Amino acid sequence: MTNLGYCCINMTLGKDKITTNRSMIKKTFIKEGINRSSDLAVQNAKDLVEIIKWNHKNGFKLFRMTSDLVPWASEFRLHQMPDYEKFSNVLKGAGTLAKTYGQRITSHPGPFNVLVSPNEKVVKNTIKDLSIHGEHFDLMGLERTPYNLINIHCNGVYGDKQSAMDRFCKNFELLPESVQTRLTVENDDKGSMYSVKDLMYIHTRVGIPIVFDYHHHTFNTGGLTEQEALELAMSTWGDVKPLVHYSESRTLEDPTSKPQAHSDYIYSEINTYGHNLDIDIEAKMKELTVLDYISKFGQHSMGHSMGKA
Numbered sequence: 001m002t003n004l005g006y007c008c009i010n011m012t013l014g015k016d017k018i019t020t021n022r023s024m025i026k027k028t029f030i031k032e033g034i035n036r037s038s039d040l041a042v043q044n045a046k047d048l049v050e051i052i053k054w055n056h057k058n059g060f061k062l063f064r065m066t067s068d069l070v071p072w073a074s075e076f077r078l079h080q081m082p083d084y085e086k087f088s089n090v091l092k093g094a095g096t097l098a099k100t101y102g103q104r105i106t107s108h109p110g111p112f113n114v115l116v117s118p119n120e121k122v123v124k125n126t127i128k129d130l131s132i133h134g135e136h137f138d139l140m141g142l143e144r145t146p147y148n149l150i151n152i153h154c155n156g157v158y159g160d161k162q163s164a165m166d167r168f169c170k171n172f173e174l175l176p177e178s179v180q181t182r183l184t185v186e187n188d189d190k191g192s193m194y195s196v197k198d199l200m201y202i203h204t205r206v207g208i209p210i211v212f213d214y215h216h217h218t219f220n221t222g223g224l225t226e227q228e229a230l231e232l233a234m235s236t237w238g239d240v241k242p243l244v245h246y247s248e249s250r251t252l253e254d255p256t257s258k259p260q261a262h263s264d265y266i267y268s269e270i271n272t273y274g275h276n277l278d279i280d281i282e283a284k285m286k287e288l289t290v291l292d293y294i295s296k297f298g299q300h301s302m303g304h305s306m307g308k309a
Helices: 026-057 084-101 120-140 161-172 196-206 226-234 286-297
Strands: 003-007 062-064 104-106 150-152 183-186 210-213 243-246 278-281
Touching: 003 104, 003 286, 026 062, 026 084, 062 278, 084 104, 084 120, 120 150, 120 161, 161 196, 183 196, 196 210, 196 226, 210 226, 278 286
Parallel strands: 003 062, 003 278, 062 104, 150 183, 183 210, 210 243, 243 278
Antiparallel strands: none
């Protein structure tokens, strides 16, 4: 069964100020410190529970969790938070609910995570940020497999793609098990960057799966058709259900936009080529996009159905 999911923000619940992205500016953090971070983290975790409940009521089996659950988390260790026990208990409850409801929880840390970087400080900060994601997932009791994936891009070539990929593989070995067992890598939307074909080198070296992004592939095919690239990426997932990303160009709504920008809604039926996938819809209207898509193309009684063109 193919499931459709959305990313990080629930716009319906957001109207009632239910959000997992409460944060603060640096000036406030300097003034109020870890105590304020701790308080906001607990509020974010509690609202994650509410989003998971909403997902269950509305038939969503796939959800990408925010990377901003704990404001300024890079500046301290999670267990140092005054509310750590409460925070960890709420997260454990969120994870238990997700597993009870059969929801796949994933994450997509930001572009400042660069394992291919020749800069030691950048790599050190990347390991720190990815480790925080792994710790969150561990606290939730989620699988240490790519089913609960932590997905990143390579985010740089530095004049030599081969050397950059070698650095990725070397730095991968520095990651904790909580990250290594969940890490995936995604194809890019620029021809100079990493196609699915390029990423097979990393998969062969360290064994991590490739997340296929339909929209990115249109800008960087690596000489493969969409179906060929999708199926090549799928071949890297082993026994775990493959996850892919789908979005469409914002030029469909605003011709002056960059072609790589994401649209608010989805206008074409997604071609899964007959495969069983989990699909993150990366459109700006979040869960409203998915519900709109279902209204056009149909819904399975136990999940979101997909067309087979």
